[in-house]
Amino acid sequence: MALLETDSIAVRFGGNVALDDVSISVAAGRVTGLIGPNGAGKTTLFNIVTGLLAPTRGRVLVDGADITRLPPYKRAHRGLARTFQRLEPFVSLSVRDNVRVAGQIRDTWRRRGSLGIGKADPRGRGRLDLDRETDRVLELVGLTDVADRDVAELPTGQARLVELGRALMTRPGVLLLDEPASGQTEQETEAFGRLLRRLAQEDGIAVCLVEHDVGLVMDVCAMIYVLDYGRVIAAGPPDVIRADPAVIDAYLGSAEEGAA
Numbered sequence: 001m002a003l004l005e006t007d008s009i010a011v012r013f014g015g016n017v018a019l020d021d022v023s024i025s026v027a028a029g030r031v032t033g034l035i036g037p038n039g040a041g042k043t044t045l046f047n048i049v050t051g052l053l054a055p056t057r058g059r060v061l062v063d064g065a066d067i068t069r070l071p072p073y074k075r076a077h078r079g080l081a082r083t084f085q086r087l088e089p090f091v092s093l094s095v096r097d098n099v100r101v102a103g104q105i106r107d108t109w110r111r112r113g114s115l116g117i118g119k120a121d122p123r124g125r126g127r128l129d130l131d132r133e134t135d136r137v138l139e140l141v142g143l144t145d146v147a148d149r150d151v152a153e154l155p156t157g158q159a160r161l162v163e164l165g166r167a168l169m170t171r172p173g174v175l176l177l178d179e180p181a182s183g184q185t186e187q188e189t190e191a192f193g194r195l196l197r198r199l200a201q202e203d204g205i206a207v208c209l210v211e212h213d214v215g216l217v218m219d220v221c222a223m224i225y226v227l228d229y230g231r232v233i234a235a236g237p238p239d240v241i242r243a244d245p246a247v248i249d250a251y252l253g254s255a256e257e258g259a260a
C-alpha cells in the first residue's frame, strides 16, 4: 500500500527547473530508494513532501489524502518524519535527552488531539511512557551505551543515529532519510542497513532513503527511483536499476567508481 505518493510534482527556482513531473510511490513495510547525481533534485523533493517548499505543480498524498497545502507541522501530525543531510542536534543535551525531547513534542500533539495517522501508533491513546519509549528507541538504534554522553562528543555516524532516534520518537508512518549513512563507518552502515529493514518490515514504516552509498541502497531497497536533472529516469527493483544503461550512464558508473 502506498503511504506516500507524489503526483506529477514540478518545481521551478526562477528559470531553473529543479523537478519536472516527478511521481513516486513509497509503500508501507519497505524501503524505497531515491538516488541520482548531485543536484538531481532529491532534497528538493523531500522539501516538497515535508512542506518546506511549495511545488509549482503537482500533489503530495499521504495515505490517499492530499496534503499539498498543509503546513509542515500538520504533515508531521499525519505521520511524516524526516532527518536532514546537515545534522542539527541539540548539542548541549545528552543523547538521551535529544531523543526524549522529540517524544515530549509528540506527547503535546497527542494531548491536543492533533495526531493524524492512528495506524502509525497502534496504541493511539493514553500518555506515552516517555522514559520507556526513549529507552526502547535508544536500544533500537544502538545508542544505549552512549545515552548519557553529550551529542557534541559523538562522531558523525552516531550523531546521525540520534537524529533517526528523534524521528522514531514521533512514531512516524513515513520516514524520510536524507543521506543518513554519510559519515558512518563501513561497520556502522551494515548495522544501519539491518535497522532500516527492520523498521520497514517489523514496524511497517514506509521508509524513503536518499543516499549516495549505492551498496546500501541496493541492499535495503525493494524499489528505487532514479532522478537526473529533476526527472525520474528509471524506477524499479535493484536488479533492474543496476542494469539500466541510462542509470549507469547518468549515475551508477561514476557513483561506483567513486566508491571503489
Ligand SMILES: Nc1ncnc2c1ncn2[C@@H]1O[C@H](COP(=O)(O)OP(=O)(O)OP(=O)(O)O)[C@@H](O)[C@H]1O
Pocket: 013, 016, 018, 036, 037, 038, 039, 040, 041, 042, 043, 044, 045
Ligand atoms: N532554494 C533554492 N533556490 C534555487 N535553487 C535551488 C534551491 N534549492 C535547490 N536548488 C537547485 O535545485 C536543484 C536540485 O537540488 P537538490 O539539492 O534538490 O539536489 P540533490 O539531488 O539533493 O543533490 P545532492 O545529492 O547534492 O544533495 C539544484 O540545481 C539546486 O541548485
